[in-house]
Amino acid sequence: MNVSTTLVYDGSFNGFLTAVFVAFDEKINVADIQKNNQSQNGLFSESETIFTNIEKAKRVWNGIRNKSHNAISNVYFAFLSETESVEMMLYTYIQKLMRTKSGKYLDYSDATVLHIAQLARKVGREKHRMEAFVRFQLTKDNIYFANIEPDFDVLPLISKHFRDRYADQKWLIYDVKRNYGIYYDLDHVEMVSLNLKDIHHNKTVKSNAFAPEEYEYQALWNDYFKSTNIASRINPKLHTQHVPKRYWKYLSEKKEAV
Amino acid sequence: MNFDRIREKLNILADAAKYDVSCASSGSNRTNKDKGLGNASKMGICHTYTADGRCVSLLKILLTNHCIFDCAYCVTRKSNDVQRAAFKVQEVVDLTINFYRRNYIEGLFLSSGIFKSPDHTMERLVAVAKKLREEENFNGYIHLKSIPGASDELMYEAGLYADRLSVNIEVPTISGLKLLAPEKKHEDFTKPMEKVKNEIVRYNSERKIIRSTPKYAPAGQSTQMIVGASGESDKDIMYSATYYYKTYNMKRVYYSGYVPVTHDSRLPAIGSQVPMLRENRLYQTDWLLRFYGFSIGEILNNQHPNLDMEVDPKLSWALRNLHYFPVDVNSADKNLLARIPGIGMRSVDKIIKARKFRKLNWDHLKKIGVALNRAQYFMVCDSRLWERRDLDADKIKGMILQNSSGKFRNQYITQLSLFN
Numbered sequence: 261m262n263v264s265t266t267l268v269y270d271g272s273f274n275g276f277l278t279a280v281f282v283a284f285d286e287k288i289n290v291a292d293i294q295k296n297n298q299s300q301n302g303l304f305s306e307s308e309t310i311f312t313n314i315e316k317a318k319r320v321w322n323g324i325r326n327k328s329h330n331a332i333s334n335v336y337f338a339f340l341s342e343t344e345s346v347e348m349m350l351y352t353y354i355q356k357l358m359r360t361k362s363g364k365y366l367d368y369s370d371a372t373v374l375h376i377a378q379l380a381r382k383v384g385r386e387k388h389r390m391e392a393f394v395r396f397q398l399t400k401d402n403i404y405f406a407n408i409e410p411d412f413d414v415l416p417l418i419s420k421h422f423r424d425r426y427a428d429q430k431w432l433i434y435d436v437k438r439n440y441g442i443y444y445d446l447d448h449v450e451m452v453s454l455n456l457k458d459i460h461h462n463k464t465v466k467s468n469a470f471a472p473e474e475y476e477y478q479a480l481w482n483d484y485f486k487s488t489n490i491a492s493r494i495n496p497k498l499h500t501q502h503v504p505k506r507y508w509k510y511l512s513e514k515k516e517a518v
Numbered sequence: 519m520n521f522d523r524i525r526e527k528l529n530i531l532a533d534a535a536k537y538d539v540s541c542a543s544s545g546s547n548r549t550n551k552d553k554g555l556g557n558a559s560k561m562g563i564c565h566t567y568t569a570d571g572r573c574v575s576l577l578k579i580l581l582t583n584h585c586i587f588d589c590a591y592c593v594t595r596k597s598n599d600v601q602r603a604a605f606k607v608q609e610v611v612d613l614t615i616n617f618y619r620r621n622y623i624e625g626l627f628l629s630s631g632i633f634k635s636p637d638h639t640m641e642r643l644v645a646v647a648k649k650l651r652e653e654e655n656f657n658g659y660i661h662l663k664s665i666p667g668a669s670d671e672l673m674y675e676a677g678l679y680a681d682r683l684s685v686n687i688e689v690p691t692i693s694g695l696k697l698l699a700p701e702k703k704h705e706d707f708t709k710p711m712e713k714v715k716n717e718i719v720r721y722n723s724e725r726k727i728i729r730s731t732p733k734y735a736p737a738g739q740s741t742q743m744i745v746g747a748s749g750e751s752d753k754d755i756m757y758s759a760t761y762y763y764k765t766y767n768m769k770r771v772y773y774s775g776y777v778p779v780t781h782d783s784r785l786p787a788i789g790s791q792v793p794m795l796r797e798n799r800l801y802q803t804d805w806l807l808r809f810y811g812f813s814i815g816e817i818l819n820n821q822h823p824n825l826d827m828e829v830d831p832k833l834s835w836a837l838r839n840l841h842y843f844p845v846d847v848n849s850a851d852k853n854l855l856a857r858i859p860g861i862g863m864r865s866v867d868k869i870i871k872a873r874k875f876r877k878l879n880w881d882h883l884k885k886i887g888v889a890l891n892r893a894q895y896f897m898v899c900d901s902r903l904w905e906r907r908d909l910d911a912d913k914i915k916g917m918i919l920q921n922s923s924g925k926f927r928n929q930y931i932t933q934l935s936l937f938n
Contacts, residue, residue, distance in 0.1 A: 369872040374886070
């Protein structure tokens, strides 16, 4: 009998793709794919540590992409959802995908396919939300700074959007939950990690890290937000459905509500 | 910048602009050029939502609320006693740029009361857009209001800078227009629309030959109609909307439940309820026409001049046309699938892809996201269970209403009260 193996990788997407490569290459009977900081040995399986190899990861990436563009984005998006044991589900998905000839594996009556598609959709929604809910504040050293706390790890996904849009200003978007950010220095975007003592979410107290006119514009924006409301159509349920409360603390127009 | 004065003006002029429903920022493909500021997102982004649940995507303001007209439905009408203000061109530009840089908005929606003359007003609107594009290298979204009666030359120029242009016809019928806005002629509204439409067609055909042809209003035109102000039927509204979609290639027609803003014997009194449910049903109909392959005569006609408020227009069409049903989801074509109540276009798409692999049963359909509470009466699938009873339209409607709850239910259920 083929002994099943648990693959342990470093938690990065490339690491995961390498694990998939190794599994296919060595025809491993995979019991599970786990991140190294949360790995658990199974009773009847061995474990093998995977060292991230960009070349191998790239081959898997291209292999999936050649089958279907839709599939590779589904895999990447679903991976970023950080859902527990998503790796094994993705592995099954990739296996099924590779078995098809056409690559058009869109069997929504299959539980794995549907679930991956739904996960990817969730992450896509969060990405779109972050493109909307980032609120830059201008610091004294002329950097537009924003804190976010997204449900999923969407920073790699939104970087292009912001780079294309704010090409002529320096900006920094920092994920407070995952403790890293992306910084654009008018040339390219890089990953940074800061030691933020003071997380700059909405406080009515003014911080002197920000440019003096920053609070004037926030006040204008808050006024604008209030005056566009039509009182006779009030619908709080719809409002919170569109702007869920967990995002409020970083939205300056919600400053008073928090 | 004098922030206090700007604040005052913004409050007045944003408040006056809020009755314009359109806040779309989608449909434009403008990209960032020369490392400038902004790019348009094809699908549009709603940056926040007001307490009434409407999206805030653009900085929607009037240039001024001084107006020489006296249209009964309008809050900035000449005879209405409200505070008046006007922005300078540079002030609007600064506000837009600074809001945009902070990721508050997708762009600018600039409308205006008509001061002096339509041309004079339109010229100012164009000046703002021109300044944003040429001096600030701003590539975000700009939606300009075409002022009724503006000249062709100005409308042409507007399209060069704006992503979308719109004229609100507001009153769907010509007789209603005579009653509520006697100073305006129907042609004043349609003339700018016609001009912009022709230019868009011309630019698109030129682009086929010369790829570098500049953009001309890439997000097209839209218009808006007030619902429930002049006593028109749903049929009047939707036939009129269809006319604008067809004749002027409108991207969108918006329906705005009339919010009473002035005392006028021709209009609903202040404090009367905004017809939100009706508005909702009209939008549903609009979607059926644009995406589901329905034609207007099927939904609204002389026998049925108004939409059913209790159930959505698709269900109500299905109940009138039971002879099309039940439909077999495993074999029916796309058009027919789209006509089953409870199945939306996303589900149609998934069903068509999934049924190539296996026959679908109730379980699959539920997981795909079909609203079975409605769909079950109109379809069969790979299961021995289906609705075998010979139900008539009223029975089906009753059962659906009984087993579901709508957010507007309290508005149309008239339960008899025991004690009065």
